[in-house]
Every structure is written in structure tokens, then in C-alpha cells.
Amino acid sequence: MPVLDFKEITQANLANGLQDTFEMFARDFFIMLGFQIKEGPDRGQDGGRDLIITEKREGIIGNTEIDWLVSCKHNAHSGRAVLNNDEIDIKGRVEALGAKGFIGLYSTIISSPLGRTLDGLKRYFDVKVFDRELIEKILLENPKGKILAKRYFPVSFSKWEEDHPRPANIFFEYEPLLCKNCGKDLLPQGDGIVVFKEDPETETYVAFLWCCKGECDRILKNKYRSMGYVDAGWEDISDILIPGKYLAWNMAILNRLHEDIDKYNEEAFSSIKRFILRASQMVLRNQNEEQIRRLMSLASLPDYI
């Protein structure tokens, strides 16, 4: 079931000043994926030249720059697949511009004959197709994509957001991890600790909290001790923010729950979930660019023919 309604992006051939919206979307989409925009979008320029974008590839002996010709076809309003006739002389256009690859960015799907044509062109240069489904997948799967989706698909995206409030909200804006005692944000440096507080009588975690080391930890320890609760384990936040450790730590929590070793009350359990989500902002942050680039490989043609 499609989530984003591409009809929210104005039809290309209407002379109302919004005619370039799909090309503007294309520009923002490829900037998000890490490309640089070399040319375009140019209003009224026909002959298939919509955008030229540059991909920087880091190599062992230096960086290379590869230009892609991006052809945008916004057929969402008619619902029609992109046909061979819509893409005239792709090879000639790519070569005339000195580009090294062709990208079709389509708000519908491609027809089988065009798919075969593009497949045949792969012996000359790289060919990628981002159709409706793949664009949607990329937009909804990463935080930067969601910001774009919100801008270009305000109606259908907010409807989707209502159905998926938590993950969307978590990632729309940075969510800090404030020390339970002094309110300092512990995430950027990863300084501070997480502590399990346990009720020794019921052997249930009554709190899972995060705080600065030293003074704040001591103050909280005394506060909980006065209520009859004890420390039942702690970890350095900086350790948990290491991707491998983050996964291992999460797995250990799941295993201990599964084996009935750990019991949480409601507050402690929602607290640990909150921590896992907020910590993920740091754990996943450096991987986002690479992850987005990996999504590029999904755009190779054979899956679509």
C-alpha cells in the first residue's frame, strides 16, 4: 500500500509557477543522498535534460567525480508508467553531456519495454531507476528523508505520521538525554552512566536512569536508597554508544527478559526503551550517510524488470 501520494507534487506542465516542483524535489532528493547538483533544474528546457548531478567517489589513489544525467518524469497525475517514448535517445543525451551514468527518477513505475531499453544501456554506462516505490522507501527509512517527505508530501506524510507517531517523532528532532539530577545533556559526549535501581524485596527494577558520574550519581543513589531501592548494575554511556557494544547490550537485555532473570515495572521498562531510542541517535548517526548510499544499490534495474 503506497504511503506517499505523489499527486501532492504539482503536475509538471501547468503554467502556474509551480511547474518545476518535481524537479525541485529531485534536486533535494539527490542532495540528501550525498550528490552535488551540477546543473538544473532548468525551467522549460526540453530534450530530456533535467538535472546533472555529481557523485564523489573516494578511491585509494584519490577521489573521482562522476556525473549522472537525471531524467525526471512526473506522471503521477495520469498514473501512467514511463514509456520508451518518454525517454528519447538516452545514450545520445548522456554522451553529449559527458555524463557517466543515467538515473531515471519517476513518480510512477517504468514500463517493461523501457526497462529492457535501460537494461541494454548498462553495457555503456551505469543506469539506475528510482521509481515511486523506491523513492518512498528511501524517504521513510531515514531521518533526512522524512524531513523531505514532510515538505513535499505534507498531507499523505502527516497521515502516515499519525499511524507511526513514536519512531517518527523520535527522529524528527534531536532528543537529548538529560541527567536525571542536573539536567545536563549526556549524549553528545557520552559522559555519564546508566543505572538500574531495584526493589530488593520484589527483585524488580523500579527505575532505569541516566546521570553524570560522581556527584549526580551520589545524590540519586541517596535519594533512591531512602526509598528502599538499591543499585543493581550500571554502564558507561560512552561504552553503550559504540555500535557493537550497543547491539550486544540490547541483546543481553532481551535475553535476560526472555529467561525471566530481569523484571521491570512499567516506569523502568519505558525508561529503558526511551534510552535505547535516544542512544540510537548517536550510534546510528555516523552510519546514516553510508546507509543512504547503500540504498542506491537497490536502484539497480534487474529488480524492476
Ligand SMILES: [Zn+2]
Ligand atoms: Zn548531572
